[in-house]
Amino acid sequence: MKRWILFFLLSVLIKAVSAQVDTPAYKRFPTIPPLNLMQVDSSMLTKDNLKKHEATMIMYFSPSCEHCQHQMEDMVKHMNELKKIQIIMVTYQPFDEMVTFYKNYKIASYPNIRMGRDAKFVLPPFYHIQSLPFMALYDKKGTFITSFEGNVKIEKLMQAFSKKS
Numbered sequence: 001m002k003r004w005i006l007f008f009l010l011s012v013l014i015k016a017v018s019a020q021v022d023t024p025a026y027k028r029f030p031t032i033p034p035l036n037l038m039q040v041d042s043s044m045l046t047k048d049n050l051k052k053h054e055a056t057m058i059m060y061f062s063p064s065c066e067h068c069q070h071q072m073e074d075m076v077k078h079m080n081e082l083k084k085i086q087i088i089m090v091t092y093q094p095f096d097e098m099v100t101f102y103k104n105y106k107i108a109s110y111p112n113i114r115m116g117r118d119a120k121f122v123l124p125p126f127y128h129i130q131s132l133p134f135m136a137l138y139d140k141k142g143t144f145i146t147s148f149e150g151n152v153k154i155e156k157l158m159q160a161f162s163k164k165s
Contacts, residue, residue, distance in 0.1 A: 024128040026136065030144035032056060033126050037090060037116025040102050045088070045116045053140050055161050056086045060123055060134040062093050063101035068133045071151050072105050078154040079110060085161065089115040090123055137161060 026033065037045040050056065061068035075082060089107070091098050098117050107113050123129070127136060130149055137145040137160050146160050 025126045026128075026144060026147070032058070032138050032142045033123065035088070035090075035116070036120065036122070037088075037118055038095065039114065039116045040099055040107075045114055050088070051086050054086045055084065055140055056088065056138040056142070057157070058088045058090060058123070058136045058138070060090050060118075060127070060129055060132060062091055062132050063097040064093070065132045067131075067151050071133045072101075074151070074154060076105060081154060081158055083110075083112055085112060087113045089113060090118050091115075092118050092121055092124070 032047055032050065035045060035047045035050075039045050059071075061071070075087075087110075091101075095117055098115060102108070102115055107115055118124075127134060127147065132149075133151065134147065134149050135152060135157070136147045137157070139145055139161075145163070148157070
């Protein structure tokens with residue numbers, strides 16, 4: 001009988017430990033992650049450089065990804081709705097590809113968008129990214145709201161932000 005109780009307790013303990021390991025980091029640490037991104041002007045963008053008390057969207061993308069390009073085109077069309085959201089665009093792709101994307105979409109003309117290269121490949125495992133574009137949304141306090149993989153309608157993004165306001 002004691003063996004069965006010990007076996008049961010051990011099983012419960014193993015289940016609890018394995019459940020914690022399976023939980024992605026962004027759910028265990030629901031705040032904006034540490035960032036260390038090289039921007040187009042070669043300056044570094046860190047979490048400390050972000051504007052405080054502003055809703056934030058971290059968008060992981062690839063400059064050559066057609067879905068990412070379509071998402072960006074949709075965002076540009078709706079930039080008036082997105083202007084109060086701090087958008088941090090992140091890629092792992094080569095620096096020159098990021099710069100080309102930056103210039104093609106005239107990112108410099110949108111003061112709420114910052115772009116940088118994740119040279120150390122920190123964010124994909126943090127968010128457990130499976131497909132692009134990937135968007136993680138944070139409220140004005142820097143607390144995780146939700147995430148999206150693949151193209152998302154701007155209305156759906158705005159709905160997610162408005163639920164947490």
